[in-house]
Amino acid sequence: MGEHGCAGSTTRDTHTAAVRVPAQARAADVGRERERGVAAGDSLAAPAARGEHTHSEPPMPSPRADSARPVVQRASVRGQILDALRTALVAGELAPGEVYSAPVLGERFGVSATPVREAMQQLAIEGAVEVVPNRGFRVVERGTRELAELAEIRTLIEVPVMLRLARTVPAARWAELRPLAEATARAAASGCRATYAESDRAFHRAVLALAGNNQLVRIADDLHRRAQWPLVGGPASRGRADLVADAAEHAALLEALAAQDLPVVQSLVREHFAGA
Known part of the structure; x- marks a missing residue:
């Protein structure tokens, strides 16, 4: 997979961008990961023993030849895999209705099946996938x-x-958020849904954070993430024009907030969510 799951996109506009995991690790790293998996009772050599078939799975795009391949740190491997899977989901690389097994995904990421399975379990809690006994995880059809x-x-x-x-x-505080709105515009111009999704959530988190309610920010961000998952039977990603129009509403919202134009604020937010 390319940066953010979109080939040719390497710009990061926010500090919250997901860390990409290389699809192929060095032989020595893979060997160590396999040894850890075996030690934990997670056999990579025979994934069928875990009841997860590894055949007939839809292909995922291979990483670009010139993409960076950082060494995965053991302490953060699960988090990196989770970020990578979330990005693949938003980018449409994990297709609704398809079943993916942890061993096969682990091979593609160059790690053991264990962190992939743990990450998939988290996605199951979030409602993005569902467990299919003896097979793996199916991407939920929405x-x-x-x-x-x-x-x-x-x-x-x-x-x-x-x-x-x-x-x-105060209006000055809204002006401080303009760089985030501009970042969403640049991400939209790239045409990459995964890149835009990250910057879009960063902007909305920053706006809601001014309320001083951390639980509100967490719950709203979870709902926002769910709204970004692809629809079954729909296009793999929204078109560039749709993303650009969506991003333009961020700048308009900041202007309305700074001007204390309540009717416009309410109208913009409603239309923004409906259009997303």
């Missing part, structure tokens, strides 16, 4: 109704908060 429900919930939570912030936050 339709437009679920996306509309998420938009409704986000509106119910965030609109009142943003209206309150518009009345209380």
Whole structure:
């Protein structure tokens, strides 16, 4: 997979961008990971023994030949794999309805199946995948109704908060968020959904953070992440024009917030969530 899951995109616009995991590690690293997996009772040599078939899986794009391949640190391997899988999900590289086994994904990332399985279990908790006994994990198939429900919930939570912030936050504070809005515009121009998804969430987190409620930020970010998952039967990614239009609404929202124009703030947020 290329940077952010999109070939040719290497620009990072936020400090929260996911750390990419190389699809192929050095032979020595792979050997050590395999030894750890065997020691933990997770056999890579015979994945079928875990009941996970490794055949007939949809292919995932191979990494670019010139992409950077940092050495995966043992302490952070699970987190890096989780970030990589989330990026692959948003980019459409993990297709809705398809089943993926941890051993096969582990080979593609150059690690043992254990951290992949742990990362997939986290995605199952988040609702992105579901466990398929003796096979692996199936990417959940989502339709437009679920996306509309998420938009409704986000509106119910965030609109009142943003209206309150518009009345209380000085205009200078909103000006400080302009670089994040500009970052979303650059990410949208790249045409890479995964790159845009990261910068989009970073912008919304920064806006909501001004409310001083960490639980609000966490819950809203989780809903936002779910809204970014691809739909079954839909395109693998939104077009560049759609992303650019979505990003432009961020700058307009900041202007409305700074001007304390409450009707415009409410309208922009509702339309932004519905369009996403």
